[in-house]
Amino acid sequence: MAGSFTSLLFPGSTPEVYHLSDRIPVFVEYVESRKTQLPVKYFQMPGVCRPPSPDESNAIDVKIKRKNLGQRLMGTQSTQLTSYSISALENKSCTPMCQSRLDSKQIKFLKKLIDKQYRVHFTMDSLPVLVRSKSRNYALRGFPIGFKQQGDMRKQQGDIHNGQVAQGNSNTDTDTDTITTTTATTTTTTTTTANISNNAKNQYYIYNHLRFVIYYNDFIPPPDANTDTGTRIVKKGMHITGFDVVPVSIQQDMQHCNDAESSLQNRIDTFQPLKTDNAGNPIDVLFSYEVSFQHSHITWADRWDIYMMESPDNEIHYFAIVNSLMIAFLLTGVVLVIMLRALKKDIAQYNTMDIHISMGMGMAEDDHVNIMEETGWKLVHGDVFRPPMRGRTLLSVSVGTGLQIGTSVFLTLMAYAARFLNPMRKGQTLSYVVILYVLSGSVAGYSSAKLYKFFHGKAWKRTTLMTAAAFPGVLFTLFVALNFFLHLALGKASAAVSFWTMLLMFLLWVCVSAPLVFIGAFF
Numbered sequence: 001m002a003g004s005f006t007s008l009l010f011p012g013s014t015p016e017v018y019h020l021s022d023r024i025p026v027f028v029e030y031v032e033s034r035k036t037q038l039p040v041k042y043f044q045m046p047g048v049c050r051p052p053s054p055d056e057s058n059a060i061d062v063k064i065k066r067k068n069l070g071q072r073l074m075g076t077q078s079t080q081l082t083s084y085s086i087s088a089l090e091n092k093s094c095t096p097m098c099q100s101r102l103d104s105k106q107i108k109f110l111k112k113l114i115d116k117q118y119r120v121h122f123t124m125d126s127l128p129v130l131v132r133s134k135s136r137n138y139a140l141r142g143f144p145i146g147f148k149q150q151g152d153m154r155k156q157q158g159d160i161h162n163g164q165v166a167q168g169n170s171n172t173d174t175d176t177d178t179i180t181t182t183t184a185t186t187t188t189t190t191t192t193t194a195n196i197s198n199n200a201k202n203q204y205y206i207y208n209h210l211r212f213v214i215y216y217n218d219f220i221p222p223p224d225a226n227t228d229t230g231t232r233i234v235k236k237g238m239h240i241t242g243f244d245v246v247p248v249s250i251q252q253d254m255q256h257c258n259d260a261e262s263s264l265q266n267r268i269d270t271f272q273p274l275k276t277d278n279a280g281n282p283i284d285v286l287f288s289y290e291v292s293f294q295h296s297h298i299t300w301a302d303r304w305d306i307y308m309m310e311s312p313d314n315e316i317h318y319f320a321i322v323n324s325l326m327i328a329f330l331l332t333g334v335v336l337v338i339m340l341r342a343l344k345k346d347i348a349q350y351n352t353m354d355i356h357i358s359m360g361m362g363m364a365e366d367d368h369v370n371i372m373e374e375t376g377w378k379l380v381h382g383d384v385f386r387p388p389m390r391g392r393t394l395l396s397v398s399v400g401t402g403l404q405i406g407t408s409v410f411l412t413l414m415a416y417a418a419r420f421l422n423p424m425r426k427g428q429t430l431s432y433v434v435i436l437y438v439l440s441g442s443v444a445g446y447s448s449a450k451l452y453k454f455f456h457g458k459a460w461k462r463t464t465l466m467t468a469a470a471f472p473g474v475l476f477t478l479f480v481a482l483n484f485f486l487h488l489a490l491g492k493a494s495a496a497v498s499f500w501t502m503l504l505m506f507l508l509w510v511c512v513s514a515p516l517v518f519i520g521a522f523f
Helices: 002-009 054-060 069-073 104-115 254-259 314-358 365-372 392-417 426-439 441-454 460-493 499-522
Strands: 027-033 092-102 118-124 130-133 138-141 146-148 178-182 187-191 204-206 209-219 237-248 283-295
Touching: 069 426, 069 499, 092 104, 092 254, 104 146, 104 204, 118 138, 118 237, 130 237, 254 283, 392 426, 392 441, 392 460, 426 499, 441 460, 441 499, 460 499
Parallel strands: 209 283
Antiparallel strands: 027 118, 092 283, 130 138, 146 204, 178 187, 209 237
């Protein structure tokens, strides 16, 4: 069941086998927040260590996938290789990466990202990084940039994943206390072994040390893999079945990191604050990481099960669904009451007439005329099929645009049904919708022109031009305006759509969609 479920969600994926000391690349995909829709570029954030050089990337022999049109429109960043050096089955203690100097402007920007609860999303062997909670039984994708102390959190405790919570049936557990700050959308967790003083209220801290916990399962080649007919011998290796991270905030220097013999822990007296001194001088922050490999009995086919778990804010979605259903039922009841009150008198009159007819009794001529006379809502049928004298162009353009959108969505659903599309790849889905919308321009042109001529309109060319320009023009204008404001909001760190992508969308509109609309209107 699990294997078939995995193959349905991730068709074409095959397990990667790693051998001892093989380099395992770590990629960064995006930096996003649930409180805002503005993505941020990882390597443009203050304090982030530089990406590996092209020579280093070529030495790892990593193939970077290009973004499709949908990913570019969503602002998804290209999957980029990070500088974390991780080798299969080789544990690492604290390893320095770089030391960054943060000035007041950069610190202000980082505080802004922390307030918006941005999270960094790494991937290893196509697995997104997780921060898990054993006590609350949930897992969050990505790790926070830092955290903010709000008020007195001395009594807030829990047991978040501290690099010891295993995947599978391991019996290890956490051995430190934690502090959990919960907001309406996400949960930021920090570990502590002491009380937090009230003097540090509203203080910001940055996670400058990452403890990676990689779970693996042994790969044993089949018996026929080492036969003399083969050209190479398949060695034993491992499959990666889990990728976790424990973010740590700690004030340290190179010597302290190199001399560390055990895992670094979050402690209140060693948190790395985000603040300058009284003179406003920049601060130096050392970024480091450590790696721990742990054996797991989870199979490769079941490694995605943890990602299907509910996150802490899923109850909000349930409440929203129930609220929507209650509103729908309430409005339906209101409409039914209004309709019954409007129809009650007419229904009673028709029932009286039926009773008299069935009993063979006659009715007064005035009463018969009153019952048969159509008034009020019963006169609507005479207006429904009457050709409009005003608004014919707007109606025709709206119908044509709606059919164009409906055609593209219907063809996309058919592609889903035929398994040409993977529902887990949102960028690919958006690409299909955009391309199919452009190619469905002839449907919009034919339907709008046909309907306009049916209304005895004469300016069908103007209607066709508006069909080709109205809806795409409004969308393109809004798209350019929002992209411009995104640049203003986050500066060079914004993951805004590039100029070339906007130019491509403009060319698809003007050179493909618009001509197809005119071709459809001609026929």
